[in-house]
């Protein structure tokens with residue numbers, strides 16, 4: 324769905340959307356179900372789009388662009404965890420004392436293909452996380468997505484994720500409210516780096532590679548430039564009694580970016 328679909332749109336793309344809406348909302352108890360697959364974006368389709376946008380934490384405007392169609396596809400997807408999620412008990416320990424410094428914001432290796440989308444969703448804060456996976460393990464965005472979907476989320480909970488080699492990956496669309504900190508999802512962006520636990524899986528550890536730190540700084544700077552309302556950058560452990568992201572954002576160069 325490359326073009327924006329809205330009330331009055333017709334044709335094959337609308338038929339595909341209607342089918343997607345029926346699948347994405349299946350079991351969610353929304354009425355009327357199912358939509359007639361007639362390729363006519365009329366009142367019923369408009370209502371179904373708005374109900375889905377509301378339910379998925381998207382901006383409710385009845386228009387289906389890249390972010391709404393992505394969110395619908397992810398909600399409709401039935402993904403099964405390939406690899407078991409590592410034990411997260413290490414996150415219950417206090418964050419380790421870390422001292423980082425001298426990092427510079429450097430564009431990620433995949434900067435040319437990275438598309439930081441805009442949103443009408445008001446953003447006031449960026450919250451940093453770790454995936455709570457052991458250092459040196461090559462878990463992927465698909466793994467984390469499957470774990471989060473298994474918890475009942477419509478998609479992966481974070482908006483951006485950073486691989487050890489510094490690549491920045493898209494999670495759920497930026498226009499969709501995240502699922503990363505209880506009580507602090509509205510108005511925030513969730514970023515997670517892969518790692519945060521020692522290789523033996525036993526303790527919280529700031530496992531960020533030099534490239535992850537550089538990409539994290541670059542991404543947070545880029546998001547602050549894009550979303551003018553951002554007033555602070557924080558870590559999950561400032562809101563919950565857990566180690567995530569396994570360092571103190573307030574003592575990291577990240578913490579000063581929005582000041």
Ligand SMILES: [Zn+2]
Nearest residue numbers: 452453559567
């Ligand atoms: Zn977290």
